[in-house]
Amino acid sequence: MASIRLDGVTRAFGSKIAVNDINLHVDDGEFLVLLGPSGCGKSTLLRMLAGLETLSSGQIHLDDARVDELPPSARDMAFVFQSYALYPHMSVRRNITFPLIMRQHRWWFHVPIIGDLAKRRIERSPEVRDLVDRTAQILALTEMMDRLPKTLSGGQRQRVALGRAMVRKPQVFLMDEPLSNLDAKLRTAMRAEIIKLHRQVGGTFVYVTHDQIEAMTMGTRIALMRDGVVQQFGTAREIYTNPLNTYVARFIGTPPMNLIVAEPDGEAALRLGTTSVAAPPRLTSTARAAGPGLLLGVRPSAFTLDAPDAPGTLPGEVMLVEHVGAESLIAVRLVEAKTAHLDEGDVRDEVMVTVAGYSDLQPGQRVGLGVDLAEAVVFRGADGRRVDAA
Ligand code: ATP
Numbered sequence: 458m459a460s461i462r463l464d465g466v467t468r469a470f471g472s473k474i475a476v477n478d479i480n481l482h483v484d485d486g487e488f489l490v491l492l493g494p495s496g497c498g499k500s501t502l503l504r505m506l507a508g509l510e511t512l513s514s515g516q517i518h519l520d521d522a523r524v525d526e527l528p529p530s531a532r533d534m535a536f537v538f539q540s541y542a543l544y545p546h547m548s549v550r551r552n553i554t555f556p557l558i559m560r561q562h563r564w565w566f567h568v569p570i571i572g573d574l575a576k577r578r579i580e581r582s583p584e585v586r587d588l589v590d591r592t593a594q595i596l597a598l599t600e601m602m603d604r605l606p607k608t609l610s611g612g613q614r615q616r617v618a619l620g621r622a623m624v625r626k627p628q629v630f631l632m633d634e635p636l637s638n639l640d641a642k643l644r645t646a647m648r649a650e651i652i653k654l655h656r657q658v659g660g661t662f663v664y665v666t667h668d669q670i671e672a673m674t675m676g677t678r679i680a681l682m683r684d685g686v687v688q689q690f691g692t693a694r695e696i697y698t699n700p701l702n703t704y705v706a707r708f709i710g711t712p713p714m715n716l717i718v719a720e721p722d723g724e725a726a727l728r729l730g731t732t733s734v735a736a737p738p739r740l741t742s743t744a745r746a747a748g749p750g751l752l753l754g755v756r757p758s759a760f761t762l763d764a765p766d767a768p769g770t771l772p773g774e775v776m777l778v779e780h781v782g783a784e785s786l787i788a789v790r791l792v793e794a795k796t797a798h799l800d801e802g803d804v805r806d807e808v809m810v811t812v813a814g815y816s817d818l819q820p821g822q823r824v825g826l827g828v829d830l831a832e833a834v835v836f837r838g839a840d841g842r843r844v845d846a847a
Contacts, residue, residue: 459519459533459628459661460485461506466515466525468501475501477685478515483678485520488655488662490676492669493708498685499665500633506663507536507631519628534629535622539637541614543606543621550602553589553620554580592620595657596650612643616650623658630655632664636671648674669709673697681705700834703797703841706754712786712809716836718795719753721745727753727830730794732771736830743835743845750838752797753830757811761827762787762818770825775818776807785816789826797838 461483468476476498483489491499504510506517508529517525524532535556543552558579579585593599596616606614615635622630635651636644652675655662666672672679673693680690689696689705700706706714721744722728727736736744744751763770773789787810796806810826818824835845 461489461629461661461663462516462518463502464516464518466502466505466517467513468498468505468510469513474685476505479680479685479687481680481687481690483661483663486659486661488652488664488675488677490672490679491663491665491682492667492672492676492679493682494667497682499667499682502682503631503633503663503665506629507534508532509536532629533627534631535625535627537618537622537630537632537635539634541606541618541638543614543617545606548603548605549593549598549609549617550589551576551580552606552617553592553598553624554585556621556625557585557588588624589620592623595623595654596620610643611639612647615639615647619651619654623654626658628660630658630660630662632662634665634667637666637668644671651675669711673709681708698832699843700754701843703752703754703836706834706836710756712757712811714754714756715808716752716754716797717791717808718797718838719744719751719835720749721751729753729771729828730791732769732794734769734771734828734830736833740830740833740835740845747835747837747844751844752836752838752841754834754836755808755828755830756832757786757809759829759832760789760808760810760812761829762810762812762816763825763827765823765825767825767827770827773808773824773826775820775822775824777820778816778818780815784811784813785818786811787816787818789824791826 463479463481466476466479491502493499501510505512508527512525516523558576593602596619598616598620636647639647648671664675676693678690678692679696680687681696683704689701696705697709703716717729719727719729721741722733724741725735726733727740727744771794772792775787776790777788779786788807789810791806791808796808834843836842837844
Protein backbone atom coordinates (compact mmCIF):
# COMPACT_ATOMS: atom_id res chain seq x y z
CA MET A 458 0.00 0.00 0.00
CA ALA A 459 1.11 3.53 -0.62
CA SER A 460 0.00 7.12 -0.60
CA ILE A 461 0.19 9.07 -3.84
CA ARG A 462 1.04 12.74 -4.14
CA LEU A 463 0.59 14.72 -7.34
CA ASP A 464 2.22 18.15 -7.40
CA GLY A 465 1.53 20.48 -10.29
CA VAL A 466 1.06 17.57 -12.69
CA THR A 467 0.61 18.93 -16.21
CA ARG A 468 0.58 17.38 -19.65
CA ALA A 469 0.32 19.26 -22.94
CA PHE A 470 -0.05 17.77 -26.41
CA GLY A 471 1.10 20.62 -28.64
CA SER A 472 -1.06 23.59 -27.70
CA LYS A 473 -3.70 21.38 -26.04
CA ILE A 474 -3.30 21.15 -22.26
CA ALA A 475 -4.85 17.79 -21.45
CA VAL A 476 -4.00 17.86 -17.73
CA ASN A 477 -3.51 21.23 -16.09
CA ASP A 478 -1.61 21.70 -12.81
CA ILE A 479 -3.17 18.92 -10.75
CA ASN A 480 -2.38 18.75 -7.05
CA LEU A 481 -3.85 15.79 -5.18
CA HIS A 482 -2.88 13.79 -2.12
CA VAL A 483 -4.36 10.30 -2.09
CA ASP A 484 -4.09 8.45 1.21
CA ASP A 485 -2.74 4.98 1.63
CA GLY A 486 -5.53 2.45 0.96
CA GLU A 487 -7.89 4.97 -0.64
CA PHE A 488 -10.14 4.30 -3.59
CA LEU A 489 -9.75 7.45 -5.66
CA VAL A 490 -12.11 7.92 -8.59
CA LEU A 491 -11.13 10.26 -11.44
CA LEU A 492 -14.50 11.33 -12.82
CA GLY A 493 -15.40 13.56 -15.74
CA PRO A 494 -16.74 13.71 -19.27
CA SER A 495 -14.94 12.40 -22.32
CA GLY A 496 -11.77 14.34 -23.07
CA CYS A 497 -11.35 15.92 -19.61
CA GLY A 498 -7.91 14.34 -19.16
CA LYS A 499 -8.63 11.52 -16.71
CA SER A 500 -7.02 8.75 -18.80
CA THR A 501 -3.98 10.91 -19.47
CA LEU A 502 -3.61 11.47 -15.73
CA LEU A 503 -3.92 7.74 -15.03
CA ARG A 504 -1.39 6.95 -17.75
CA MET A 505 1.04 9.43 -16.23
CA LEU A 506 0.67 7.64 -12.89
CA ALA A 507 1.41 4.33 -14.61
CA GLY A 508 4.39 5.73 -16.49
CA LEU A 509 2.76 5.22 -19.89
CA GLU A 510 2.75 8.97 -20.53
CA THR A 511 5.41 11.53 -19.63
CA LEU A 512 4.69 14.69 -17.63
CA SER A 513 5.19 18.12 -19.20
CA SER A 514 5.78 19.42 -15.67
CA GLY A 515 5.12 18.49 -12.06
CA GLN A 516 6.02 15.53 -9.87
CA ILE A 517 4.46 12.28 -8.67
CA HIS A 518 5.44 10.68 -5.38
CA LEU A 519 4.56 7.23 -4.10
CA ASP A 520 4.97 7.58 -0.34
CA ASP A 521 8.23 9.51 -0.16
CA ALA A 522 9.73 8.22 -3.40
CA ARG A 523 9.54 10.29 -6.56
CA VAL A 524 8.32 7.99 -9.35
CA ASP A 525 7.47 10.18 -12.34
CA GLU A 526 10.86 9.57 -13.93
CA LEU A 527 10.83 5.79 -13.36
CA PRO A 528 9.81 3.32 -16.08
CA PRO A 529 6.39 1.65 -15.59
CA SER A 530 7.95 -1.62 -14.44
CA ALA A 531 9.71 0.11 -11.55
CA ARG A 532 6.59 1.78 -10.13
CA ASP A 533 4.89 -1.17 -8.44
CA MET A 534 1.52 -0.32 -9.93
CA ALA A 535 -0.79 -2.65 -11.87
CA PHE A 536 -2.93 -1.33 -14.71
CA VAL A 537 -6.32 -2.84 -15.58
CA PHE A 538 -7.48 -1.76 -19.03
CA GLN A 539 -10.97 -1.21 -20.37
CA SER A 540 -10.22 -3.72 -23.15
CA TYR A 541 -9.01 -6.37 -20.61
CA ALA A 542 -5.83 -6.88 -22.73
CA LEU A 543 -5.77 -10.65 -22.14
CA TYR A 544 -3.53 -12.94 -24.19
CA PRO A 545 -6.02 -14.73 -26.48
CA HIS A 546 -3.92 -17.89 -26.96
CA MET A 547 -3.30 -18.44 -23.23
CA SER A 548 -5.60 -20.19 -20.76
CA VAL A 549 -7.13 -18.26 -17.88
CA ARG A 550 -4.51 -19.82 -15.57
CA ARG A 551 -1.64 -18.78 -17.80
CA ASN A 552 -3.05 -15.27 -18.22
CA ILE A 553 -3.25 -14.81 -14.45
CA THR A 554 0.17 -16.40 -13.89
CA PHE A 555 1.84 -14.39 -16.64
CA PRO A 556 3.07 -11.45 -14.52
CA LEU A 557 4.70 -13.92 -12.12
CA ILE A 558 6.41 -15.68 -15.03
CA MET A 559 7.65 -12.35 -16.37
CA ARG A 560 9.09 -11.54 -12.99
CA GLN A 561 11.55 -14.43 -13.47
CA HIS A 562 12.06 -13.76 -17.16
CA ARG A 563 15.28 -14.97 -18.87
CA TRP A 564 16.28 -14.49 -22.49
CA TRP A 565 15.88 -18.21 -23.27
CA PHE A 566 12.19 -18.05 -22.35
CA HIS A 567 11.80 -17.13 -26.04
CA VAL A 568 13.41 -20.41 -27.21
CA PRO A 569 10.72 -22.88 -28.33
CA ILE A 570 10.19 -25.93 -26.09
CA ILE A 571 12.85 -24.90 -23.54
CA GLY A 572 11.12 -21.60 -22.89
CA ASP A 573 7.76 -23.27 -22.60
CA LEU A 574 9.07 -25.86 -20.17
CA ALA A 575 10.58 -23.12 -18.02
CA LYS A 576 7.31 -21.18 -17.97
CA ARG A 577 5.40 -24.31 -17.07
CA ARG A 578 7.81 -25.01 -14.21
CA ILE A 579 7.14 -21.59 -12.75
CA GLU A 580 3.39 -22.04 -13.25
CA ARG A 581 3.48 -25.36 -11.41
CA SER A 582 5.69 -24.29 -8.52
CA PRO A 583 3.70 -24.61 -5.27
CA GLU A 584 3.92 -20.94 -4.23
CA VAL A 585 2.83 -19.63 -7.66
CA ARG A 586 0.05 -22.20 -7.96
CA ASP A 587 -1.15 -21.42 -4.49
CA LEU A 588 -1.26 -17.65 -5.11
CA VAL A 589 -3.01 -18.07 -8.47
CA ASP A 590 -5.54 -20.52 -7.03
CA ARG A 591 -6.36 -18.24 -4.12
CA THR A 592 -6.78 -15.29 -6.49
CA ALA A 593 -9.03 -17.36 -8.77
CA GLN A 594 -11.11 -18.33 -5.78
CA ILE A 595 -11.63 -14.70 -4.69
CA LEU A 596 -12.72 -13.87 -8.24
CA ALA A 597 -14.85 -17.02 -8.71
CA LEU A 598 -12.73 -18.20 -11.64
CA THR A 599 -11.73 -21.61 -10.26
CA GLU A 600 -14.03 -23.52 -12.61
CA MET A 601 -12.66 -21.90 -15.76
CA MET A 602 -8.90 -21.94 -15.33
CA ASP A 603 -8.25 -24.08 -18.44
CA ARG A 604 -10.46 -22.08 -20.79
CA LEU A 605 -9.35 -19.53 -23.37
CA PRO A 606 -10.48 -15.88 -23.02
CA LYS A 607 -12.65 -16.07 -26.13
CA THR A 608 -14.89 -18.62 -24.41
CA LEU A 609 -15.57 -16.26 -21.47
CA SER A 610 -18.21 -13.57 -20.99
CA GLY A 611 -17.20 -9.92 -20.67
CA GLY A 612 -17.53 -10.01 -16.89
CA GLN A 613 -15.44 -13.16 -16.61
CA ARG A 614 -12.73 -11.65 -18.82
CA GLN A 615 -12.68 -8.57 -16.66
CA ARG A 616 -12.23 -10.77 -13.59
CA VAL A 617 -9.25 -12.47 -15.26
CA ALA A 618 -7.76 -9.03 -15.96
CA LEU A 619 -8.26 -8.15 -12.29
CA GLY A 620 -6.66 -11.45 -11.25
CA ARG A 621 -3.62 -10.71 -13.36
CA ALA A 622 -3.24 -7.38 -11.58
CA MET A 623 -3.83 -8.91 -8.12
CA VAL A 624 -1.14 -11.61 -8.29
CA ARG A 625 1.48 -8.91 -8.68
CA LYS A 626 0.46 -7.58 -5.26
CA PRO A 627 1.10 -4.03 -6.39
CA GLN A 628 1.08 -1.03 -4.10
CA VAL A 629 -1.37 0.70 -6.43
CA PHE A 630 -4.12 -0.57 -8.75
CA LEU A 631 -4.87 1.66 -11.72
CA MET A 632 -8.12 1.01 -13.58
CA ASP A 633 -9.26 2.77 -16.75
CA GLU A 634 -13.05 2.38 -17.21
CA PRO A 635 -12.80 -1.38 -16.53
CA LEU A 636 -16.57 -1.89 -16.64
CA SER A 637 -17.51 0.15 -19.67
CA ASN A 638 -17.78 -2.85 -22.02
CA LEU A 639 -20.28 -4.65 -19.79
CA ASP A 640 -24.07 -4.49 -19.85
CA ALA A 641 -25.88 -2.60 -17.08
CA LYS A 642 -26.62 -5.61 -14.88
CA LEU A 643 -23.12 -6.98 -15.07
CA ARG A 644 -21.67 -3.55 -14.37
CA THR A 645 -23.57 -3.41 -11.10
CA ALA A 646 -22.36 -6.88 -10.15
CA MET A 647 -18.73 -6.12 -11.07
CA ARG A 648 -18.91 -2.81 -9.25
CA ALA A 649 -19.66 -4.73 -6.06
CA GLU A 650 -16.83 -7.19 -6.87
CA ILE A 651 -14.30 -4.40 -7.19
CA ILE A 652 -15.43 -2.73 -3.96
CA LYS A 653 -15.05 -6.11 -2.24
CA LEU A 654 -11.67 -6.62 -3.85
CA HIS A 655 -10.49 -3.26 -2.57
CA ARG A 656 -11.51 -4.27 0.93
CA GLN A 657 -9.83 -7.66 0.66
CA VAL A 658 -6.52 -6.71 -0.93
CA GLY A 659 -6.32 -3.32 0.75
CA GLY A 660 -4.21 -1.53 -1.90
CA THR A 661 -4.56 2.05 -3.06
CA PHE A 662 -6.90 2.18 -6.06
CA VAL A 663 -7.16 4.86 -8.73
CA TYR A 664 -10.17 4.32 -10.96
CA VAL A 665 -11.20 6.28 -14.05
CA THR A 666 -14.83 6.56 -15.08
CA HIS A 667 -17.29 8.98 -16.65
CA ASP A 668 -20.15 7.30 -14.76
CA GLN A 669 -21.20 9.28 -11.71
CA ILE A 670 -22.97 6.31 -10.13
CA GLU A 671 -19.77 4.26 -10.26
CA ALA A 672 -17.89 7.17 -8.79
CA MET A 673 -20.39 7.77 -6.00
CA THR A 674 -20.66 4.12 -4.99
CA MET A 675 -17.02 3.08 -5.29
CA GLY A 676 -14.81 6.01 -4.41
CA THR A 677 -13.61 6.88 -0.93
CA ARG A 678 -12.93 10.21 -2.65
CA ILE A 679 -13.71 11.59 -6.08
CA ALA A 680 -11.72 14.06 -8.18
CA LEU A 681 -14.21 15.57 -10.61
CA MET A 682 -12.38 16.91 -13.67
CA ARG A 683 -13.21 19.26 -16.52
CA ASP A 684 -10.86 20.45 -19.27
CA GLY A 685 -7.81 19.04 -17.48
CA VAL A 686 -8.59 20.78 -14.18
CA VAL A 687 -9.89 19.22 -10.95
CA GLN A 688 -13.12 21.06 -10.15
CA GLN A 689 -13.64 19.43 -6.75
CA PHE A 690 -11.92 16.73 -4.69
CA GLY A 691 -13.90 15.14 -1.89
CA THR A 692 -16.13 12.31 -0.73
CA ALA A 693 -19.25 11.48 -2.73
CA ARG A 694 -21.33 13.04 0.01
CA GLU A 695 -19.33 16.28 0.09
CA ILE A 696 -19.52 16.66 -3.66
CA TYR A 697 -23.25 15.93 -3.73
CA THR A 698 -24.28 18.13 -0.81
CA ASN A 699 -21.65 20.84 -1.12
CA PRO A 700 -20.82 21.38 -4.80
CA LEU A 701 -18.28 24.19 -5.17
CA ASN A 702 -19.52 25.42 -8.53
CA THR A 703 -22.41 25.01 -10.93
CA TYR A 704 -20.45 22.54 -13.07
CA VAL A 705 -20.07 20.11 -10.16
CA ALA A 706 -23.65 20.75 -9.11
CA ARG A 707 -24.95 19.78 -12.54
CA PHE A 708 -22.58 16.84 -13.10
CA ILE A 709 -23.51 14.88 -9.97
CA GLY A 710 -27.10 13.78 -9.44
CA THR A 711 -29.76 12.43 -11.81
CA PRO A 712 -31.67 14.49 -12.79
CA PRO A 713 -29.12 17.24 -12.07
CA MET A 714 -29.50 20.08 -9.61
CA ASN A 715 -31.84 22.87 -10.81
CA LEU A 716 -30.43 26.38 -10.99
CA ILE A 717 -33.05 29.07 -10.42
CA VAL A 718 -32.44 32.81 -10.65
CA ALA A 719 -32.88 34.27 -7.15
CA GLU A 720 -32.49 37.51 -5.26
CA PRO A 721 -32.38 38.40 -1.58
CA ASP A 722 -35.73 39.20 0.01
CA GLY A 723 -35.27 40.48 3.56
CA GLU A 724 -33.60 38.52 6.32
CA ALA A 725 -35.45 35.25 6.07
CA ALA A 726 -36.38 34.72 2.44
CA LEU A 727 -35.23 34.62 -1.16
CA ARG A 728 -37.32 35.78 -4.09
CA LEU A 729 -37.78 33.45 -7.05
CA GLY A 730 -39.71 35.27 -9.74
CA THR A 731 -42.57 36.85 -7.79
CA THR A 732 -42.60 34.24 -5.02
CA SER A 733 -40.94 34.82 -1.69
CA VAL A 734 -39.60 31.53 -0.28
CA ALA A 735 -38.46 31.07 3.32
CA ALA A 736 -34.71 30.42 3.42
CA PRO A 737 -32.22 29.62 6.20
CA PRO A 738 -29.91 32.45 7.36
CA ARG A 739 -26.92 30.64 5.78
CA LEU A 740 -28.46 31.47 2.40
CA THR A 741 -30.05 34.85 3.06
CA SER A 742 -27.03 36.51 4.66
CA THR A 743 -24.61 35.38 1.93
CA ALA A 744 -27.15 36.19 -0.78
CA ARG A 745 -27.45 39.71 0.55
CA ALA A 746 -23.68 40.12 0.77
CA ALA A 747 -23.13 38.71 -2.74
CA GLY A 748 -25.51 41.12 -4.46
CA PRO A 749 -27.51 40.52 -7.62
CA GLY A 750 -27.14 37.77 -10.23
CA LEU A 751 -27.55 34.75 -7.96
CA LEU A 752 -28.44 31.18 -8.85
CA LEU A 753 -30.14 29.01 -6.31
CA GLY A 754 -29.21 25.33 -6.57
CA VAL A 755 -32.13 23.04 -5.70
CA ARG A 756 -32.10 19.24 -5.99
CA PRO A 757 -35.15 17.75 -7.79
CA SER A 758 -36.22 16.01 -4.57
CA ALA A 759 -36.52 19.32 -2.66
CA PHE A 760 -39.74 20.28 -4.49
CA THR A 761 -43.28 19.36 -3.59
CA LEU A 762 -46.23 19.58 -5.94
CA ASP A 763 -49.20 21.54 -4.66
CA ALA A 764 -52.38 23.21 -5.90
CA PRO A 765 -51.76 25.99 -8.48
CA ASP A 766 -52.45 28.89 -6.12
CA ALA A 767 -51.08 27.46 -2.87
CA PRO A 768 -49.36 30.28 -0.95
CA GLY A 769 -45.56 30.37 -1.09
CA THR A 770 -45.36 28.12 -4.15
CA LEU A 771 -43.91 28.83 -7.61
CA PRO A 772 -46.56 28.76 -10.33
CA GLY A 773 -45.73 26.15 -12.96
CA GLU A 774 -47.05 23.98 -15.77
CA VAL A 775 -46.34 20.26 -16.08
CA MET A 776 -44.52 19.55 -19.34
CA LEU A 777 -43.56 15.88 -19.04
CA VAL A 778 -44.05 13.02 -16.59
CA GLU A 779 -41.78 9.95 -16.59
CA HIS A 780 -42.42 6.97 -14.34
CA VAL A 781 -39.24 5.17 -13.36
CA GLY A 782 -40.30 2.53 -10.88
CA ALA A 783 -40.14 3.85 -7.34
CA GLU A 784 -40.36 7.50 -8.36
CA SER A 785 -41.69 9.85 -11.02
CA LEU A 786 -39.63 12.50 -12.82
CA ILE A 787 -41.63 15.57 -13.71
CA ALA A 788 -40.52 18.48 -15.89
CA VAL A 789 -42.24 21.68 -14.80
CA ARG A 790 -42.05 24.98 -16.70
CA LEU A 791 -41.84 27.90 -14.31
CA VAL A 792 -44.37 30.55 -15.22
CA GLU A 793 -42.66 33.45 -13.43
CA ALA A 794 -39.30 32.39 -12.04
CA LYS A 795 -36.31 31.93 -14.40
CA THR A 796 -33.73 29.18 -14.58
CA ALA A 797 -30.16 29.35 -15.80
CA HIS A 798 -29.71 27.26 -18.91
CA LEU A 799 -26.08 26.37 -18.83
CA ASP A 800 -25.86 23.20 -20.86
CA GLU A 801 -26.77 22.66 -24.44
CA GLY A 802 -30.15 21.01 -24.48
CA ASP A 803 -31.32 22.65 -21.24
CA VAL A 804 -34.86 23.78 -21.66
CA ARG A 805 -35.42 27.37 -20.65
CA ASP A 806 -37.25 27.90 -17.36
CA GLU A 807 -37.94 24.23 -16.78
CA VAL A 808 -37.06 22.46 -13.56
CA MET A 809 -36.91 18.74 -12.94
CA VAL A 810 -38.83 17.46 -9.94
CA THR A 811 -38.74 13.96 -8.48
CA VAL A 812 -41.57 12.62 -6.34
CA ALA A 813 -41.91 9.22 -4.72
CA GLY A 814 -44.29 6.72 -6.29
CA TYR A 815 -46.52 6.98 -9.35
CA SER A 816 -47.62 10.52 -10.19
CA ASP A 817 -51.00 11.00 -11.88
CA LEU A 818 -50.15 14.48 -13.13
CA GLN A 819 -50.71 15.15 -16.81
CA PRO A 820 -48.80 17.45 -19.19
CA GLY A 821 -50.49 20.85 -19.37
CA GLN A 822 -51.71 20.74 -15.79
CA ARG A 823 -51.03 23.82 -13.64
CA VAL A 824 -49.26 23.26 -10.30
CA GLY A 825 -47.78 25.21 -7.40
CA LEU A 826 -44.21 24.13 -6.67
CA GLY A 827 -43.29 24.14 -3.02
CA VAL A 828 -39.56 24.31 -2.44
CA ASP A 829 -37.63 23.37 0.70
CA LEU A 830 -34.43 25.42 0.85
CA ALA A 831 -32.87 23.66 3.87
CA GLU A 832 -30.30 21.91 1.62
CA ALA A 833 -30.20 24.50 -1.16
CA VAL A 834 -26.97 26.25 -2.18
CA VAL A 835 -26.25 29.60 -3.83
CA PHE A 836 -23.91 30.34 -6.74
CA ARG A 837 -22.79 33.55 -8.37
CA GLY A 838 -24.36 33.62 -11.83
CA ALA A 839 -21.41 35.39 -13.45
CA ASP A 840 -18.82 32.65 -12.86
CA GLY A 841 -20.82 29.81 -11.34
CA ARG A 842 -18.91 29.86 -8.05
CA ARG A 843 -20.50 28.96 -4.78
CA VAL A 844 -21.18 31.92 -2.51
CA ASP A 845 -22.82 30.49 0.61
CA ALA A 846 -20.46 28.82 3.10
CA ALA A 847 -19.70 25.27 1.91
P1 ATP B 1 -12.22 9.54 -22.47
O1 ATP B 1 -13.18 9.28 -21.35
O2 ATP B 1 -12.91 9.85 -23.77
O3 ATP B 1 -11.15 8.52 -22.59
P2 ATP B 1 -10.45 11.28 -21.00
O4 ATP B 1 -11.07 12.16 -19.98
O5 ATP B 1 -9.79 10.07 -20.53
O6 ATP B 1 -11.51 10.94 -22.13
P3 ATP B 1 -7.97 11.88 -22.27
O7 ATP B 1 -7.92 10.63 -23.07
O8 ATP B 1 -7.06 11.96 -21.09
O9 ATP B 1 -9.44 12.21 -21.80
O10 ATP B 1 -7.67 13.11 -23.24
C1 ATP B 1 -7.62 14.45 -22.78
C2 ATP B 1 -7.37 15.37 -23.95
O11 ATP B 1 -6.04 15.19 -24.46
C3 ATP B 1 -8.29 15.14 -25.13
O12 ATP B 1 -8.62 16.37 -25.70
C4 ATP B 1 -7.47 14.30 -26.08
O13 ATP B 1 -7.86 14.52 -27.42
C5 ATP B 1 -6.07 14.83 -25.81
N1 ATP B 1 -5.04 13.78 -26.03
C6 ATP B 1 -4.91 12.65 -25.33
N2 ATP B 1 -3.86 11.92 -25.78
C7 ATP B 1 -3.33 12.62 -26.82
C8 ATP B 1 -2.22 12.42 -27.71
N3 ATP B 1 -1.45 11.34 -27.61
N4 ATP B 1 -1.99 13.36 -28.65
C9 ATP B 1 -2.75 14.47 -28.74
N5 ATP B 1 -3.80 14.73 -27.92
C10 ATP B 1 -4.10 13.82 -26.97
